[in-house]
Amino acid sequence: MKLTIAYLFSILYLSAGAPTHDERIIGGGIASPGQFPYIVSLTENNRHFCSGFIYSEKWVVTTASCIVGKIASNLKVITGQLDFTTPDPHEEIHPVYRIVPFSEYDATNQLHDLALLQLTNNISYVTPDGVYFINYNEVDLTNPEAIIMGWGAYQEGGFESIRLRYATTAIQNEMDCGDYTGSDFQLATMICTNAATTTSATAGAPCQYDQGSPLVQYINSKPTVVGVMSKNRGCSVDQSSVYTRLSVYYSWFLKTAGQQELDNTTVTTPEPGITNTNPVTTEESVVTTVTEPAVTTVETEPAVTTAGTEEDSI
């Protein structure tokens, strides 16, 4: 069963034509409060344009392609955001003090597509336990499933979604990434995903306005960000997407934003199937996996998912 991205990252617009806020979602899922406390919305002149994730109280990670040409004073980072139309209980709006793109970012093929945003003020609240810094690590290939989340469009050229949504995809470990070959895809610094082989009811792919979103794996049941959404061509489930491979940039993160604190909170997994209990054992892994038991658990409501039964017709 293949599902089209048209349904995944947005409020569904019925084919009859009239836009509706009917949340009849096919594939993907609507995020529940607290499910992805680390994701942030980046806004320019109060409009969402990309996502990012919380590195520390004062730093947010996104892509260089999201922020090239932008002026810090026009940008704001929204934490604790779930729904654009209503003020979420712990939503915070943070001015951006400084934009720091990775210095060797190459716009031609989006090589090293990574940036840090320094906030003017500390984030103060994301979960009841405080700011949720999601730790990053090398990809765990023993279970290639990963989650992508964001407020992205439901079709090429579409508008952003009102509600935070998520979808399940799978990490490919090959030299080519769909149509991306040669210098457009470099396995050493990029991650490729494709949901075509994913049997999950929430299979999906990112679309416009999902750039900068974290690609998350559950490693030892702990959400761990492994990539940042960089580029794709088309948004259908069988299209491949490219992410910046975060583990490569450890020293740059350290130099620019300091050592990342290890958070002591956890979030429940969005679906049992994606929990990965296999430890990361790769030698290349630059950042060690957090293995200490979590001190506190943030309870989240079960995700609202309506599994699609329709066959993909696109």
Ligand SMILES: *[C@@H]1O[C@H](CO)[C@@H](O)[C@H](O)[C@H]1NC(C)=O
């Ligand atoms: C802001 O957060 C940093 C850690 O990222 C901390 O060292 C600093 O004390 C915090 N500042 C305030 C005013 O809370």
Ligand SMILES: *[C@@H]1O[C@H](CO)[C@@H](O)[C@H](O)[C@H]1NC(C)=O
């Ligand atoms: C862990 O969480 C508790 C709240 O449950 C908080 O008081 C404490 O500062 C946290 N520790 C760290 C290292 O973040």
